[in-house]
Amino acid sequence: MKMYKWILVLLLSWVATSTAPALAQSQSETTTAAASSSQVEMADVMRQDGKIYIVVAVLVTVLIGLLIYLISIDKKVARLEREIRQ
Template sequence: MKKIAFTLLMLLTTLNIFAQENNVEMADAMRSDGKIYVVVAVILIILFGLLFYLFALDRRLKMLEKKSSAKN
């Protein structure tokens, strides 16, 4: 019961945070200059690169696991 009450309290706290006004001058300036799209593109490239690396690593690990289980 305490865990549920604590979770609800935390959810209500975050709702209060999201209700505040978001006026970030730097983001507004980047959006008006069109530079925000460059930032988003760079973040997406990094994210896709990390995902590709993780999938390639997973594939290599599966191959190594198959080789080690075949030897035993």
């Protein structure tokens, strides 16, 4: 059960650190010229074509797969630790 808590803490800290830079600067502080030059054209094109959702889906699938793999390994290690203690 400890492993689930550590995974949850790591996941939440990753989310917190990945969203912090996006919230660091308000929209009123940027000028329209700076905002237009900093936009990524590829992201806009992918968003318009709907392909950005495919990228997000693949990333979420990979992360969920890693999480399931870590949980299964934790269960196996816990089972082996119980066998060693007995």
